[in-house]
Amino acid sequence: MGPHRKALRTTAVGAVSAALIAGSALHLAPVAQAAPNPVRFVDITGDGGTVLKANVVTPKGAGGRTRYPLLVLPTSWGLPQIEYLAQAQQLADSGYVVVTYNVRGFWQSGGEIEVAGPRDTADASRVIDWALAHTPADERRIGMAGVSYGAGISLLAAAHDERVKVVAALSGWADLIGSIYSGRTQSVQAAAVLDGAGRVTGRQSEELRSVFADFYASNLAREPEIIEWGDRRSPKTYVDRLNRNGTAVMLANAWGDTIFPPNQYTDFYEKLTGPKRLQMRPGDHATPEIAGLLGLPNDVWQDTRRWFDHHLRGVANGIGREAPVRLKPRSSGGYETYPDWKSVAATSRKIDLAGSVTIRANVNSGADGGIVFLSSILDQVAQVPPMTYVPLLPRRYAAVWQSERHRTTQRIRGAAKLHTTVTPTKPSGTLVAYLYDVGPLGLGKLVSNAPFTFHGRTPGRPFGVDLELFSTAYDVPAGHRLALVVDTVDPLYIEHNPSGAQLTFSSPADDPSYVTVPLREQ
Template sequence: MSVAGTPETPFALGAEDLAKLDAIREALLDPSPRRIGRLDQWGLADDYEVYAQIARYSETVITMADGTELDASLSVPRDLAPGQTCPAVVLPAPLINIGHRAYLGMISRWTQGGYVVLAYSQRGLAKSTGEIHVAGPQDVADATEVIDWLVGIDGVDPDRIGFFGSSYGAGTSLLAAAKDRRIKAVAGTSAWADLFASLYENGTRHLKAFEALVQLFGEDRCSPEFREIIRKIRANTIDDEVRAFAEARSPKTYLEAYNDAATPVLLTTSWHETIFSVPAVIDFHSSLTGPKTLLVQVGDHGNAELPGLSGLRAKPTDMAYRWMDHHLGGTAGDGEPPRFDVRSEYMFNPLSDLRHLSWADYALPGKRFHLADAAAGQSDGQLVEGSAAAGWTRSVKATGQGTDIVVAPKLVQTGLVERLGLPHVYRTAEIDRGLAAVFTTAPLERTARVRGGAELRVTVKPQQPGATIVAYLLDHNPVTGTAHIVTHAPYTFTAEQAGRATTVTFPLQPADYVVAKGRRLQLVIDTHDPFFAHANAVTAVFTIDLTSPKGAESYLDLPLHPVD
């Protein structure tokens, strides 16, 4: 996705990206000097001259048992010796209108590393026929048929097959690997582990992200089962059918299968991922007992691997090449073995590179900050260490319109700009304190790091059923009055909790963030964010009381520790 311009959807590729992919495709189909020469403007001509000498590219259709036709592309090395076999990598498409062609930029490198490469668009996506099942059992069965077709090609080693995918392709790859043990290694970038947790966090629907995905799928191409799930989520009917639909499509459901087979699993996600649940990916990775690695990067869904998908260098794809080389015996990577650990960047520095043996080793222990009333002469509440603070009440109005503090002004694109070192700026002095409660620390005496998950406990008395609060943690510069977001989470109360004080404890999204000396941390508890769907947006104005009763004092547990 290009930074310039505003794509029609948050996942659309820019004109320059599409032009490059079109030129690559033409050079693969017709490796003439004229076609290859067009790639010189991107510095790719020499690479594709080499490709033309060592491999053949073709576009094909793979017909499933029920007659569904999957649009696909195939790259096979030339001039194999009799009996010589190669590892193969299968690339199910991400959720994008060009389907498997999103991977065109990777094919040359995979091929020069000695792989047979098969990329395909799942049923109902791009030019493939059939209905969209959202990485359901039918898509997993299709993946098995795709492997059956692949191993019939001369030169493919049936014992050395890997799956790589981004986003929708990551989910398809992971779920296929749980069912078909011919898949000897899997790598999923911008992956999901728990589809239900991605749709429904702390009782709150992630409706903006959900609608963006539905728009990309196209409702007219969706299966009747999926269309019914769409209807129920829009109506906030989160029943057993919705849960079962999500469970069947969640890699965490098949944890035992991965562990029994010791399937090597590489996962990547992003700190400000707005599509899939980051905690679920971390928990899934931590529960795997086979070879595994996890990468968490600056930005949002799909941002970090975009350069790699187009043929450039990127950590997620570079790690995937190493991963497949190590487990399948190819040479697409840089010759270095993979690391089996947790690797991350800290916000908002994509050049940073931190390594730890596990998430438990990586995350810092929590430090308790109590939510306290305002100090004398101040209007905002305080975040203080030491003794718990009881007896205060802060009331905010739920009006269906929130403050300017939001998870992200734009899905995916806000995170893409973060990767360029330009995080969104919030002006906290402009927050309407009638709509949100603000609690602030004293200026930090030393530079400190937030690394790991945070947890908020607060007692809330909403006057209406279905009330939602959204908690944001901000890094605030008291000199400029501006702030950047560190983490967030919503919480929605049930109808039974209306009109009575309820103490809730819920996690905020994990983060890795360095807070400079002299900055303050601000906890903002708001009543509205367009990212989420909640009753606050449709009911009449009502009050939400935030309190801290004795014995259940409000606090924020935060993994904040000085930087060495």
């Protein structure tokens, strides 16, 4: 591992430590004010005898023969068992028994971090068993929910335990490898955050330490094993089980999620055949849910309660009749609704990438995807995405194509797709594509991006590249241009460009290069 990667990991550990301590203190605030529903802190025996620290919140006055729907909430990566207490109180007010527990390997729960492995899914079933034996929970009405790590575990548990009828997976993943190894490119900042949080708040298993080491070192010999390891921990692998169980699944994510990008959720959503709902909003990983975790009004958690109320309590709140796909664009305030994901982009625009352009590798041109968490949070709260001044991008290190000025607003919805021909001078390499909204003065605001890495190519021999950029919802104002920029270095990713490498992008007559931009009709 290079010294810059070691420094990044060290910085991430410190940042994560401060964030977790501050976040934990904030989570206590609303609970300390008043707790109208009974709360018990309990030990639950998980898989293999591992002790899981949990808390149980029941409706006020619960007792007798009355049975209540059960909600099980596994904690997020690195957060303690009090994470959901504010929401648990509100859910108990609505008539739920709520059990939240610290997943194995973190804080005071036993065991080691398994990264949503078989023991984690077995733990979820043991928690359900415990709740049915020790609380007034109804075995016929069981749901699971969680943020981030808790979201992934909830989906996996529902696939393996048919008692789980309803899931709300907030800022989670459906494809673990597709998230942090998109385009065969390691998302180093995302991995550093997860690694740092795991080291600060938990106990990493030997297997996990080995996976991180191989990931950072770009160990291609271990790539098939790492992909298999990730697939076993990906809900997409078990989508047939969820469909067979008829599980009602709500998915919510942020456009700028730098840990679990939105494409892997939208692809998974399309494969679900049971009751389902997809909600996308501005922000970064888990940032849309933060206010709700503090007990404040929050549309993500409000819709989560409506989802459970409808499917577990039979409440006629209309959510079953609503269009299931709800999107909040990054550049405007209101929600848009669609019958399915395919309907989001009714049309598309193709921008030709003519000519032949050669760039040198190993230098950051100034175009990049920003900083994990920080950049997308700024976009969420102030509509300030990562920016660059397109006219000054050094053409030696960045390939740049621009459209003409658009006469009308371009409402981009979905994933732009790049098709081009690349001729490398080395067998391996990395390129990163960026789509910018360029104003009249040349300032470019990042619309979307995605990395792509190749290995084992013959130097001097061209090959085709098809790259799907991360999905988004962004309005490009009239009078602006769209620009596609491609370079070879981005702080978000580990790059694989040997010293002295060059990449040539061409547009053969029989296979022209272009970028397709998905658009909503005006």
